Amino acid sequence: MQVRVTAEQPWDVKADVLVVPILGQPAFSGPLAELDRRSGGELRSLDDFGELRGKRFKSVLAGTGSGKEIGAKRLVVVLGGPAADLDRETVVKLAAASIRRLAGREARSMAVWLSPLADVLEGGAAAVAELVGRGVVEGGYEPARIYRDGYEEGAPELSELVLVAPGEEKGRLEKAAERGTIIGEGANTARTLSNRSSNDVSPEVLAEEAYTLAKKHGLWIDVIGPEKATDMGMGLFMAVGRGSDNPPRMIVMRSGKKGEKDALGRHLAIVGKGVCFDSGGISIKPSDRMDEMKMDKAGACTVIAAAVTVARLAPGTPLLVMAPAVENMPGPHSTRPGDIVRALNGKMVDITNTDAEGRLILADALTYAEQLGATHLVDVATLTGAVSRALGELVSGGFGTPQTFVDEVFAAGARAGERYWQLPLVEEYKADMESWSGDLVNFSRNNEGGLVKSALFLSEFVTQPWVHLDIAGTGYFRRVTPYAPRGATGVSHATLVELALAGAKG
Numbered sequence: 001m002q003v004r005v006t007a008e009q010p011w012d013v014k015a016d017v018l019v020v021p022i023l024g025q026p027a028f029s030g031p032l033a034e035l036d037r038r039s040g041g042e043l044r045s046l047d048d049f050g051e052l053r054g055k056r057f058k059s060v061l062a063g064t065g066s067g068k069e070i071g072a073k074r075l076v077v078v079l080g081g082p083a084a085d086l087d088r089e090t091v092v093k094l095a096a097a098s099i100r101r102l103a104g105r106e107a108r109s110m111a112v113w114l115s116p117l118a119d120v121l122e123g124g125a126a127a128v129a130e131l132v133g134r135g136v137v138e139g140g141y142e143p144a145r146i147y148r149d150g151y152e153e154g155a156p157e158l159s160e161l162v163l164v165a166p167g168e169e170k171g172r173l174e175k176a177a178e179r180g181t182i183i184g185e186g187a188n189t190a191r192t193l194s195n196r197s198s199n200d201v202s203p204e205v206l207a208e209e210a211y212t213l214a215k216k217h218g219l220w221i222d223v224i225g226p227e228k229a230t231d232m233g234m235g236l237f238m239a240v241g242r243g244s245d246n247p248p249r250m251i252v253m254r255s256g257k258k259g260e261k262d263a264l265g266r267h268l269a270i271v272g273k274g275v276c277f278d279s280g281g282i283s284i285k286p287s288d289r290m291d292e293m294k295m296d297k298a299g300a301c302t303v304i305a306a307a308v309t310v311a312r313l314a315p316g317t318p319l320l321v322m323a324p325a326v327e328n329m330p331g332p333h334s335t336r337p338g339d340i341v342r343a344l345n346g347k348m349v350d351i352t353n354t355d356a357e358g359r360l361i362l363a364d365a366l367t368y369a370e371q372l373g374a375t376h377l378v379d380v381a382t383l384t385g386a387v388s389r390a391l392g393e394l395v396s397g398g399f400g401t402p403q404t405f406v407d408e409v410f411a412a413g414a415r416a417g418e419r420y421w422q423l424p425l426v427e428e429y430k431a432d433m434e435s436w437s438g439d440l441v442n443f444s445r446n447n448e449g450g451l452v453k454s455a456l457f458l459s460e461f462v463t464q465p466w467v468h469l470d471i472a473g474t475g476y477f478r479r480v481t482p483y484a485p486r487g488a489t490g491v492s493h494a495t496l497v498e499l500a501l502a503g504a505k506g
């Protein structure tokens with residue numbers, strides 16, 4: 001898809017479709033009035049009919065009148081909600097909803113009129129250009145194309161996106177839009193890896209995919225198999241991985257040099273949970289919705305994709321990526337509930353529930369990241385059902401320490417247009433995690449505050465500034481929305497990219 005910025009007026013742009021965002025009640029003054037006049041009153045008539053009232057992300061397909069006074073063939077009017085509420089997340093989703101509105105239609109070129117959004121959003125037209133570029137790429141994503149040849153019903157594959165910004169400086173907007181499309185492509189890379197089924201993507205295959213991406217984008221990569229992981233002392237990682245015939249892989253990627261500090265003096269590590277299938281192991285899950293547990297690798301897919309995006313946007317930016325990949329299966333070789341296992345950091349963990357496996361593999365990955373010189377760590381994981389009950393599908397949970405680092409990560413989230421809500425690390429609850437004979441359990445029988453306890457467990461394996469992001473509720477959608485299909489959302493990819501790029505050199 002080519003992206004072009006134009007300073008033409010919206011009615012002059014030639015395209016199959018012109019997207020017209022409307023904030024609040026449409027006010028037919030200025031350029032919107034002109035667009036309406038040229039459409040032969042189409043917009044005003046739709047408004048009188050009540051068609052332009054409704055919720056955010058509602059969209060209406062309209063003609064451009066018979067007078068041929070509008071360059072585009074059709075209009076998509078998309079509602080953005082009250083102007084005062086417009087934020088970065090909404091702009092991405094408006095753009096995504098606009099292209100998804102064209103699903104199954106013949107459209108090769110789409111123009112988006114940026115001004116109504118640029119007049120309101122902090123950062124103006126450049127910010128909007130970036131977020132619209134990203135939103136159009138993400139909105140064009142269709143998981144049905146992974147396995148089905150010639151799937152036609154999804155959003156159209158555009159050959160051209162035109163950003164319409166009268167009075168703006170073209171070069172600056174083009175750069176911004178390109179940044180946006182690269183971030184969108186990264187999110188889609190994460191989504192495809194996550195959406196692929198467990199018979200397709202084993203830990204080995206995930207490692208091969210990471211390898212291919214690393215070679216293509218000049219990233220250093222090391223893949224640790226079961227023998228080496230055992231020798232190194234990654235007992236928790238192996239305790240989860242050993243139950244499956246598909247052997248585990250600890251995937252380590254890096255841009256920049258070993259231990260190299262970024263412009264903020266950090267050696268940042270991003271660590272993603274890569275459970276390619278989570279049956280629960282011997283503590284087996286109920287069959288209802290167990291199929292969704294192919295998505296339990298979303299964190300790993302996100303950090304791998306984020307490394308690629310950072311390499312594309314600012315090559316050489318110091319960044320360490322850790323993606324422990326396993327399959328959590330029951331079998332004769334599986335870890336049993338009550339097994340006591342030595343972690344890489346030396347702690348003896350009493351595995352009271354094999355379904356609390358994410359925290360086990362993350363624990364060893366966090367330790368290993370610190371051994372490789374990480375000074376700041378962020379992990380991303382589909383860790384608990386509890387976070388989706390608490391926060392739903394639009395807000396991810398966050399924990400961490402110290403608060404200054406949590407604030408930095410959340411600020412990156414705000415730039416990325418992704419929502420997080422901080423939950424507390426309640427030290428007192430550690431008392432419930434005592435083991436009969438080990439240092440701690442991975443699951444307390446009294447699972448009250450289980451969400452907090454999942455993060456408390458992880459906190460036992462870090463000594464540096466650290467943030468844990470739980471994306472179990474937000475990592476994939478079970479229902480269709482105007483801006484996204486079912487399946488992986490790519491959530492937190494953009495946050496991690498913003499966080500890493502804050503330390504880009506030069």
Ligand code: BES
Binds near residue numbers: 358384
């Ligand atoms: N992968 C699951 C968490 C999950 C649940 C992700 C639903 C997405 C949707 C995780 O490994 C798990 O099994 N968590 C348990 C933890 C419990 C055993 C302490 C849970 O949430 O029930």
Ligand code: MN
Binds near residue numbers: 280354355357358
């Ligand atoms: Mn589990």
Ligand code: ZN
Binds near residue numbers: 275382
């Ligand atoms: Zn899991």
